[in-house]
Amino acid sequence: GDSVTQMEGPVTLSEEAFLTINCTYTATGYPSLFWYVQYPGEGLQLLLKATKADDKGSNKGFEATYRKETTSFHLEKGSVQVSDSAVYFCALSDKGGATNKLIFGTGTLLAVQP
Amino acid sequence: DVKVTQSSRYLVKRTGEKVFLECVQDMDHENMFWYRQDPGLGLRLIYFSYDVKMKEKGDIPEGYSVSREKKERFSLILESASTNQTSMYLCASSFTRTARHEQYFGPGTRLTVT
Numbered sequence: 001g002d003s004v005t006q007m008e009g010p011v012t013l014s015e016e017a018f019l020t021i022n023c024t025y026t027a028t029g030y031p032s033l034f035w036y037v038q039y040p041g042e043g044l045q046l047l048l049k050a051t052k053a054d055d056k057g058s059n060k061g062f063e064a065t066y067r068k069e070t071t072s073f074h075l076e077k078g079s080v081q082v083s084d085s086a087v088y089f090c091a092l093s094d095k096g097g098a099t100n101k102l103i104f105g106t107g108t109l110l111a112v113q114p
Numbered sequence: 115d116v117k118v119t120q121s122s123r124y125l126v127k128r129t130g131e132k133v134f135l136e137c138v139q140d141m142d143h144e145n146m147f148w149y150r151q152d153p154g155l156g157l158r159l160i161y162f163s164y165d166v167k168m169k170e171k172g173d174i175p176e177g178y179s180v181s182r183e184k185k186e187r188f189s190l191i192l193e194s195a196s197t198n199q200t201s202m203y204l205c206a207s208s209f210t211r212t213a214r215h216e217q218y219f220g221p222g223t224r225l226t227v228t
Contacts, residue, residue, distance in 0.1 A: 034216060043118075043204055043219035044157075089156065101147075101172075102217060106156035 006105035023090035031092040118220035133192040137205030146188035
């Protein structure tokens with residue numbers, strides 16, 4: 001079945017460091033890909049998404065490019081802030097979007113130190 | 115703004131009790147979902163519903179049931195709570211019958227069963 005693998009955390013960075021969180025997927029068809037973020041004590045919120053190959057999703061300085069050839073959707077940010085400390089989840093639309101389900105990775109905790 | 119609300123942020127129940135978790139969305143979404151979130155396991159889908167009175171099992175439905183009598187409300191029921199159901203429960207909703215569009219999450223209910 002479809003699945004998402006993302007790097008284990010925690011990832012600990014100093015403020016203004018470059019961030020990469022790796023995400024790879026196995027999927028049927030052509031799924032949409034998502035990054036969600038969960039700040040402490042809150043639910044998940046959509047950070048960015050991409051719906052087809054070579055699309056780049058971006059929001060709040062974060063970017064991720066849908067790479068079909070490597071089945072990846074790595075999250076990057078050029079300069080992290082303390083306020084970016086959160087858990088980040090990679091997800092894909094199950095069966096290429098033929099169902100209404102999302103498949104989530106296990107999440108990566110990011111801790112940014114001042 | 116889409117708003118998904120959950121009836122409680124924190125709940126403490128005793129083993130064997132019947133537990134109701136309520137979720138309400140205000141954007142006329144067709145789909146609603148219940149997940150549980152556990153460290154190292156990410157989000158796991160318990161049940162989802164794509165229409166009033168319709169429900170489908172997710173990946174871990176055992177020990178749970180759901181009810182959707184109105185479009186805006188989706189209830190998760192623990193028939194007889196057990197300690198292994200101690201977890202964070204997240205409700206989500208989405209607009210269409212495919213997962214190409216994002217899901218919107220509530221703030222979560224942290225349930226402790228003693």
